[in-house]
Amino acid sequence: MSHPARVTKTVLRTARKTSKTSRRQDYSSSTKRALLDSATALFTDHGYAGTSLDEVVAAARVTKGALYHHFPSKLALFENVFLRVQESTTADIEKAISSSKDPWERAQIGLEKFLEVCREPQFRRICMQEGPVALGHERWQEAEKAASYGIVQGAVDDLLTDLGGVEQLGEAFTAVFYGAIRSASEYVADAEDPDAASDDVQATISALLGGLRLLPTVG
Amino acid sequence: MSHPARVTKTVLRTARKTSKTSRRQDYSSSTKRALLDSATALFTDHGYAGTSLDEVVAAARVTKGALYHHFPSKLALFENVFLRVQESTTADIEKAISSSKDPWERAQIGLEKFLEVCREPQFRRICMQEGPVALGHERWQEAEKAASYGIVQGAVDDLLTDLGGVEQLGEAFTAVFYGAIRSASEYVADAEDPDAASDDVQATISALLGGLRLLPTVG
DNA sequence: TGAGAGTACGTACCGAGGGTATGGAACCCT
DNA sequence: AGGGTTCCATACCCTCGGTACGTACTCTCA
Numbered sequence: 001m002s003h004p005a006r007v008t009k010t011v012l013r014t015a016r017k018t019s020k021t022s023r024r025q026d027y028s029s030s031t032k033r034a035l036l037d038s039a040t041a042l043f044t045d046h047g048y049a050g051t052s053l054d055e056v057v058a059a060a061r062v063t064k065g066a067l068y069h070h071f072p073s074k075l076a077l078f079e080n081v082f083l084r085v086q087e088s089t090t091a092d093i094e095k096a097i098s099s100s101k102d103p104w105e106r107a108q109i110g111l112e113k114f115l116e117v118c119r120e121p122q123f124r125r126i127c128m129q130e131g132p133v134a135l136g137h138e139r140w141q142e143a144e145k146a147a148s149y150g151i152v153q154g155a156v157d158d159l160l161t162d163l164g165g166v167e168q169l170g171e172a173f174t175a176v177f178y179g180a181i182r183s184a185s186e187y188v189a190d191a192e193d194p195d196a197a198s199d200d201v202q203a204t205i206s207a208l209l210g211g212l213r214l215l216p217t218v219g
Numbered sequence: 220m221s222h223p224a225r226v227t228k229t230v231l232r233t234a235r236k237t238s239k240t241s242r243r244q245d246y247s248s249s250t251k252r253a254l255l256d257s258a259t260a261l262f263t264d265h266g267y268a269g270t271s272l273d274e275v276v277a278a279a280r281v282t283k284g285a286l287y288h289h290f291p292s293k294l295a296l297f298e299n300v301f302l303r304v305q306e307s308t309t310a311d312i313e314k315a316i317s318s319s320k321d322p323w324e325r326a327q328i329g330l331e332k333f334l335e336v337c338r339e340p341q342f343r344r345i346c347m348q349e350g351p352v353a354l355g356h357e358r359w360q361e362a363e364k365a366a367s368y369g370i371v372q373g374a375v376d377d378l379l380t381d382l383g384g385v386e387q388l389g390e391a392f393t394a395v396f397y398g399a400i401r402s403a404s405e406y407v408a409d410a411e412d413p414d415a416a417s418d419d420v421q422a423t424i425s426a427l428l429g430g431l432r433l434l435p436t437v438g
Numbered sequence: 439t440g441a442g443a444g445t446a447c448g449t450a451c452c453g454a455g456g457g458t459a460t461g462g463a464a465c466c467c468t
Numbered sequence: 469a470g471g472g473t474t475c476c477a478t479a480c481c482c483t484c485g486g487t488a489c490g491t492a493c494t495c496t497c498a
Contacts, residue, residue: 183398
């Protein structure tokens with residue numbers, strides 16, 4: 001019916017000078033983006049197992065033939081959605097962090113931004129909840145290490161070297177701390193008063209981190 | 220073939236005085252337990268979506284008719300498996316904790332036991348990984364609050380009242396701390412040297428908690 | 439410029455798997 | 469002793485992920 005290919009002839013000879021890509025390629029990437037968009041929305045609302053590909057293609061106004069032309073499987077579709085969401089949020093956080101140079105301030109800013117991002121249903125559902133199960137714990141962790149986990153890793157390393165003397169715990173510390181932040185974000189997202197909960201959580205984490213500064217040695 | 224009902228007649232008239240339950244009821248609960256056992260094993264190995272009911276009933280040497288007689292759905296079967304695993308591990312931890320009265324020592328013992336329990340594939344896969352997605356985040360959290368989360372809640376409350384002055388953060392603190400422990404358990408379970416990783420993690424958490432003692436006030 | 443190659447889909451179908459309907463054998467109760 | 473209930477097997481249905489294949493459109497190159 002309203003398929004893009006049907007209107008090709010009416011506007012055919014205009015382009016080809018301004019844009020390097022052909023109209024056909026534009027259509028292709030457009031339908032691919034439409035598939036990713038509708039999949040993102042549906043995965044966010046109903047989870048991975050809860051959304052059927054029929055729903056996805058219907059929302060994108062194409063058929064399964066189109067979907068399987070762009071993505072080899074449902075899992076691959078999800079992985080693309082996952083990475084796209086993850087990438088955008090990671091960029092947000094890194095941008096926020098870059099405004100400061102002091103490791104403690106960067107940690108503070110990053111934490112605040114992360115708690116904020118985790119309240120967005122997309123990131124929460126797709127990257128935090130469905131991701132590990134759909135992709136498998138291993139693949140998910142791999143992707144995480146390259147994204148938000150990596151940011152935390154860097155922040156923690158800076159903190160620990162700033163403190164001095166506890167570098168040997170870096171890995172374990174990052175793991176524990178990242179879990180604390182994740183849980184904190186869920187707590188905030190579930191709270192009836194997210195702003196107050198966010199304040200409480202930040203106070204808690206600051207208290208825990210602040211305690212570290214007072215420790216002469218660890219072990 | 221080897222169905223229990225087939226051997227009924229050969230051993231029929233012996234019971235009924237020693238046990239209150241009929242032989243038929245014994246058989247019924249036995250097949251139910253067999254279904255739960257095989258389902259537990261398969262869910263542990265292949266996850267919720269990855270195991271088919273055909274596999275479950277085949278492993279339990281029954282048919283889908285039997286399964287759907289005892290459980291109304293696949294999800295209900297999983298929930299029963301989930302609760303059974305959760306209950307047993309909770310009992311383990313509570314038993315270990317009960318050996319001490321000092322809140323800091325109890326926290327120490329409980330943490331150690333929890334990290335140990337989280338290395339068991341059953342609890343790890345079913346309760347930590349598949350649980351939240353299969354049951355839904357809400358239902359999972361509800362069950363958690365009544366189980367291991369509840370234990371942590373109690374321990375944290377004891378710690379904070381022992382410290383004094385930071386009770387208003389109790390809820391948030393528990394949430395953050397519980398996430399830290401969960402992540403710690405995954406870190407330990409994934410590590411190539413779990414014992415060393417467990418030591419690192421415990422040192423980290425002790426450091427974070429120990430820092431709290433040095434804080435005069437929080438906020 | 440037009441014919442073959444490649445792209446971007448649509449349509450029809452298959453098989454696996456969750457769930458249901460039905461029936462029957464064993465058991466319980468009165 | 470006969471009906472009701474429990475416990476389970478068999479056969480079937482339906483959804484949904486995935487595949488096979490057809491087709492309209494576009495690009496390339498002789």
